[in-house]
Each structure stands twice: as C-alpha cells, then as structure tokens.
Amino acid sequence: MRSEPLTWPPVAAQAASLLEEAADLLVLHRDFAAAVERCEAGCDSLGPGSGTSPVPESSAEVKCSLCVVGIQALAEMNRWREVLSWVLQYYQLPERLPPKVLELCILLYSKVKEPQVMLEVGSSWLRDQTNRGLPEYGGLLELCLLHVLLPLGRFKEAEELVRSCDLLDSEQQQTFLGAICESRRQWAQREEMHSAAEEQEDTATETLLGALSQKLLTVLTLLRRALRSMSSHLCLLPYKKMLLATFLLYLVVVRLDPASPTSLPFIYKLVQLFRQAWAAVFSPVHRSPVKD
Known part of the structure; x- marks a missing residue:
C-alpha cells in the first residue's frame, strides 16, 4: 500500500x-x-x-x-x-x-x-x-x-x-x-392543514379585533356623553360670575405682589371676596354674601 x-x-x-x-x-x-x-x-x-x-x-x-x-x-x-x-x-x-x-x-x-x-x-x-x-x-x-x-x-x-x-x-x-x-x-x-390553520387564525384575529373595536366604541361614546354633560353644565353658568372669578384669579396670581407688607390686608379682603364669588358661581344653592 x-x-x-x-x-x-x-x-x-x-x-x-x-x-x-x-x-x-x-x-x-x-x-x-x-x-x-x-x-x-x-x-x-x-x-x-x-x-x-x-x-x-x-x-x-x-x-x-x-x-x-x-x-x-x-x-x-x-x-x-x-x-x-x-x-x-x-x-x-x-x-x-x-x-x-x-x-x-x-x-x-x-x-x-x-x-x-x-x-x-x-x-x-x-x-x-x-x-x-x-x-x-x-x-x-x-x-x-x-x-x-x-x-x-x-x-x-x-x-x-x-x-x-x-x-x-x-x-x-x-x-x-x-x-x-x-x-x-x-x-x-x-x-390543506396549513390553510385551515391560517383560516382559524384569521377568524380568531377578526374576533379579537371586533371585541376591541366594540370596547373602544363604548369608551368613546361614554367620553362624548361626559364632555357633552360638562359643556352643558358650563354653559349654564352666568357669564358675569365667570368673568368675575377669572378677574379675581388674575389679580391674585399675576398683578398682586404677595411679598409686599401693604398688600396683606388687601389680600385678606381679596381672598374673602374670591371665596364668595367662587361659592356663588359653583354652588347650586344661592347663599347670601358673608359680611366682614
């Protein structure tokens, strides 16, 4: 060899x-x-x-x-x-x-x-x-x-x-x-078995998507109703009271300097006035203004 x-x-x-x-x-x-x-x-x-x-x-x-x-x-x-x-x-x-x-x-x-x-x-x-x-x-x-x-x-x-x-x-x-x-x-x-499995998978997917779509539609409907109720409630508030509350909030937050000593009595009176306006705007029952 x-x-x-x-x-x-x-x-x-x-x-x-x-x-x-x-x-x-x-x-x-x-x-x-x-x-x-x-x-x-x-x-x-x-x-x-x-x-x-x-x-x-x-x-x-x-x-x-x-x-x-x-x-x-x-x-x-x-x-x-x-x-x-x-x-x-x-x-x-x-x-x-x-x-x-x-x-x-x-x-x-x-x-x-x-x-x-x-x-x-x-x-x-x-x-x-x-x-x-x-x-x-x-x-x-x-x-x-x-x-x-x-x-x-x-x-x-x-x-x-x-x-x-x-x-x-x-x-x-x-x-x-x-x-x-x-x-x-x-x-x-x-x-054939592969096609049948794909059809079952497609059916299950469609069922799941249908359930999710139904839930989403229900949530959107509830949200629309809530927004409509809130908008209706806000529209019922008197325009003048809303304007007063906005103006008072503007004075407290923007125009007034809380650090100034001379502003303390005015801040107290302004807060009291703001509370009265807030109660008048958002309380369902009209209450008489609180006297100082």
Missing part, C-alpha cells in the same frame, strides 16, 4: 501526499482550517478539471478524495454555505462533479434544510448523457428525488426526470412514480 503512490505521476503523488496530511488534520488533530488548506493546495496542484481534456484516473481519484475531505472540514467549521462554490471552483461545471462529491453535497444541504441549493446542480448532473452511463447514476437519481425535488414540491420535474431515464426498467419507474405520487398527496394534505 505504501509503494502504490510511487507509480503515480509526480503531480498526482504530490497531491496524494497533501491528501494524507489533510486526512490526518481532519481526523486526528481536528484542525479543520489546516485540512482545508491542504485540500486546496492539492486541488490547485492538479489543475482545473473542465472536462475538455482527459484526466488521468489516478489524478481524478485523488482530486475527488481531496474534495471529500474538504467538504467534511468545511461542514465541521459550520461553513456549509461555501461548500458548493468551493467544489465548483475545481470542477467548473456541475455535470463534471464526481458522484461521491455530488452525493455529499446533496446530503449536506438536505441536512441543513437548504435543498434548493442543489436543485439546479442535481438536475444538470442527472440530465447529462455522460453521467447516465455511470453505475452510481441510479442511486444519485433516487437521492436527488428524495432529498431535493420532492421536499421542494417539484413533482412535475421529478416525473419528467424519471420518465426520460432509459436506464430504469418499468418496475423501477413505477416505484419512483409511486413515491412521487405519495409525496404529492402528503404535500397536498399539509397544504
């Missing part, structure tokens, strides 16, 4: 050495950032895999393994949002992703409840004629259906994908179509 990398091309051997370091950093040392750095260095040494030129099998295997380790390290650092873009920078086209890398990406984004990220990538990979000849195609088709298309409610697209696949026999197609039909039924049932 130790002599096998010696038969590889120098570039692949260097990448394999980086792969071994990355695996040790991931599993043994739990240094995920350093593991990602080793994976990036190994992939960069192998060059971009655009699919336009044949790639040695050894280099392709090492590159795939480097991406697998890198995906796991990024996930451990909770950097799963970077995984797809990080992988595509080394393969450029979604159709060129190795089956193992595509499988890990689908499972990862399904686990974090973001299957829509893999929708376009998975569909492009499955529709590629070259990939249909791979032995992993059937498993990836099922994986994409269960973890991407069906959770997103893409039932029509899933049916078209199954019916257009010549690699599936009639029994396999019926199995997949049955799973799609069952998923559609469950989806519709959840939608």
Whole structure:
C-alpha cells in the first residue's frame, strides 16, 4: 500500500501526499482550517478539471478524495454555505462533479434544510448523457428525488426526470412514480392543514379585533356623553360670575405682589371676596354674601 503512490505521476503523488496530511488534520488533530488548506493546495496542484481534456484516473481519484475531505472540514467549521462554490471552483461545471462529491453535497444541504441549493446542480448532473452511463447514476437519481425535488414540491420535474431515464426498467419507474405520487398527496394534505390553520387564525384575529373595536366604541361614546354633560353644565353658568372669578384669579396670581407688607390686608379682603364669588358661581344653592 505504501509503494502504490510511487507509480503515480509526480503531480498526482504530490497531491496524494497533501491528501494524507489533510486526512490526518481532519481526523486526528481536528484542525479543520489546516485540512482545508491542504485540500486546496492539492486541488490547485492538479489543475482545473473542465472536462475538455482527459484526466488521468489516478489524478481524478485523488482530486475527488481531496474534495471529500474538504467538504467534511468545511461542514465541521459550520461553513456549509461555501461548500458548493468551493467544489465548483475545481470542477467548473456541475455535470463534471464526481458522484461521491455530488452525493455529499446533496446530503449536506438536505441536512441543513437548504435543498434548493442543489436543485439546479442535481438536475444538470442527472440530465447529462455522460453521467447516465455511470453505475452510481441510479442511486444519485433516487437521492436527488428524495432529498431535493420532492421536499421542494417539484413533482412535475421529478416525473419528467424519471420518465426520460432509459436506464430504469418499468418496475423501477413505477416505484419512483409511486413515491412521487405519495409525496404529492402528503404535500397536498399539509397544504390543506396549513390553510385551515391560517383560516382559524384569521377568524380568531377578526374576533379579537371586533371585541376591541366594540370596547373602544363604548369608551368613546361614554367620553362624548361626559364632555357633552360638562359643556352643558358650563354653559349654564352666568357669564358675569365667570368673568368675575377669572378677574379675581388674575389679580391674585399675576398683578398682586404677595411679598409686599401693604398688600396683606388687601389680600385678606381679596381672598374673602374670591371665596364668595367662587361659592356663588359653583354652588347650586344661592347663599347670601358673608359680611366682614
């Protein structure tokens, strides 16, 4: 096992050495950032895999393994949002992703409840004629259906994908179509339950708003009656008495200096007069003025 990398091309051997370091950093040392750095260095040494030129099998295997380790390290650092873009920078086209890398990406984004990220990538990979000849195609088709298309409610697209696949026999197609039909039924049932819950919530909200509106209307009606009663009572007060009370209050508060000694007798008489005026204005029964 130790002599096998010696038969590889120098570039692949260097990448394999980086792969071994990355695996040790991931599993043994739990240094995920350093593991990602080793994976990036190994992939960069192998060059971009655009699919336009044949790639040695050894280099392709090492590159795939480097991406697998890198995906796991990024996930451990909770950097799963970077995984797809990080992988595509080394393969450029979604159709060129190795089956193992595509499988890990689908499972990862399904686990974090973001299957829509893999929708376009998975569909492009499955529709590629070259990939249909791979032995992993059937498993990836099922994986994409269960973890991407069906959770997103893409039932029509899933049916078209199954019916257009010549690699599936009639029994396999019926199995997949049955799973799609069952998923559609469950989806519709959840939608009905969700709609019913929303209707109940809207009804409860309308009832609450109606009760609050009724209470507010009652309070406003009582307030209007109170204001009307106060205004009617004030309008019944004689105009001259109101004017006298206002004038006396003005003299006490504004014009008179309470600190002056000469003003004390006058203040006393003025207060007495003010009390008489106040009693005459606001007392319901007329009382004779108090004599000094």
